[in-house]
Amino acid sequence: MTAVGTTGDLTSAARALRSLLGERLCTPDRTGFEAARRVWNAAVTRQPAMIARCADAGEVAAVVRVAHDAGVPLSVRAGGHDWAGRALRDGGLVIDLSGMREVTVDPAGRTATAQGGAVSIDLVTAAAPHGLVAATGVVGGVGLAGLTTAGGYGPLIGRFGLAADNLIGADVVLADGTATTAGPDADTDLWWALRGGGANFGVVTALRYRLHELPVVLAGILMFPLAEGRAVLNGYAEIVAGAPDELTVMAGFLPGPEGPLAFLCPFWSGADLTAGERAIETMRSLGHPIVDQVGPMPYAAALRMFDAAIVDGNHYLLRSRWLADVSPPAADALADAAERVSSPYSALIVNRFHGAAARVDPGATAFAQRTAHQAIEVIAAWQPGQQPGHPPAQQPGDSPDRHRAWADSVVAALDPVAMPGGYPNLLGPDDDPRARESFGANLQRLLTLKRRYDPGNAFSAIPALVD
Known part of the structure; x- marks a missing residue:
């Protein structure tokens, strides 16, 4: 495979792919290319040379062979919920699986x-x-x-x-x-x-x-005034430290109509809903909920709770850290960050890792961090700016610098209590050392397998896996 960064023989690749895919090969000169190029994070502006919309595995294999023979760099768009732009490569060929959802x-x-x-x-x-x-x-x-x-x-x-x-x-x-x-x-x-x-x-x-x-889960969201954020996070830490496998709780700060609000999002997956209700009542007592929407629901309904906060077309920048627990210093750092958020669309999310996931042997899968911990998401989100007198195509947008500074300041405040590594899906292109740390003792085996299966680094979702 031609080294990353070259464009190879795009002309011959385009000719072969047009014969294979017809109008499902999107190029910049064709209607619909911009829509096909767009991913969830509108801040991603990379411009691939071609987008191959594949209908089945056979077409995927044929497209990869064309790219291999022509020396054209590849990227893969699957679900498209891509904050870092890994699905697109400038001047490259995108294998688009968005039509393969059966x-x-x-x-x-x-x-x-x-x-x-x-x-x-x-x-x-x-x-x-x-x-x-x-x-x-x-x-x-x-x-x-x-x-x-x-x-x-x-x-x-x-x-x-x-x-x-x-x-x-x-x-x-x-x-x-x-x-x-x-x-x-x-x-x-x-x-x-x-x-x-x-x-x-x-x-x-x-x-x-x-x-x-699992026919039903007991789930929902509790939202508290921002001023109660520290108390809510400190109470959360105590609750999850002794929580059974059936209780997983998310926490942090979400956008509210007049500014950030602290939140707890419990999911009780046990058969005894009464036990789950007791646990959730304890959470209510951590403050004065101004939103209390918790109850039995199908799991599919529970997955829609965060849709309103995850808006296609906004600009996003993510940072992340792993914490052993939400200690008082961590709670202070997160609450302080919420109080000085750079955008009304930004959020801070605490994800709990525990129970069945923490009982897997670290060497059994490539995912190595199997001790109980918290994965922190720092989500800086902002809308493209609008200025009077500028047509939409010429709107300058909100500079990302202040939002990046806010996100960087959050993880810097968490660094003194952070664990090595981090969740690779939440790490950016400048976080390779941290990504490598996340694999722990599994790193060398991963590097060996990368050389075996993809010696030319055609697929580089996590650049840290290249020697």
Whole structure:
């Protein structure tokens, strides 16, 4: 594979791909290219040379072979919920899986197979009529492939583990265009790498998941005045320290109509809803909730709670740290950050890692950080600016500098109490050393497998995996 940064023979690649895909090859001179180029984070402005909208795994393999032979750099767009722009490469070829979202469920075997472009809500919706759920993230629009291959924190993590812990197989197109199936009985090295090593080894065209019986969850959101944020976080830390597997709680600060509000978002996945209600009543007592929307609901409904805060078309910049717990200094740092937020759209999220996920052997999957911890998301979000007298195409937008400064100041305040590493999906292109730390003792095996499966670094979702 031609080294990253070159464009290869784009002319011959375009000719071959036009013959293969017809109008499903998007180029800058064609109507619809800008829409096809757009990802969730509108701050991403990378300009690929071509976008190949694939309909099935066979087409993916053919597109990869064309790129391989022409020396054209690749990137992969799966769910498109991409804050760092990894789905797009300037001057390169995007393999677009967004048309591949089919999910099939085997109710008797409690398994599901999702195509590589499927998003979390696709899987959850397909499983729901059978009283089954999958371990996903908390936002329904997040792509399954990107979520799962990096790990996949979510509201069922305590009871059922990471999304990656529930991956029982995958179909992958490798860098030379060959297809392979990875799982416990086939290509076990690749299966190991896909569960935490990110989308760095090939194009994942299908994922097979273990499903779980769970007809209803007790879930919702409690929101408190900003002034009560420290007390809420300190109380949260005490509650989750002794929480059972069935109780996973998110916490932090979300945008409110008049400024940030502290929040707790409990998910009780146990059969005894009365026990869950007692735990949630304890959370209510941490302050004076001004929003109290907690109750039994289908898991699919729970995934829609954060949709209003995750807006397509905004500009986003993320930072992240791992914490052993939300200690008083960490609570102070987060509350202080909320009080001086640079945008009314920004948020601070605390994700709990515990229970079933924390009982997996660190060497069993590429995801290595298996001690109980908190993953902190610092989400700087802002709208493109508007100025009178400028047509939309010439609007200058809000400079990202002050939002970046705010996000950087938050993680700097957390650094004295942070653990090494961090969740790779939340780390940016300047965080390679931290990303490498996140793999711990698994790093060398990952590097060896990267050299075996993708020696030319055709797939570079996590650049830290390149020697």
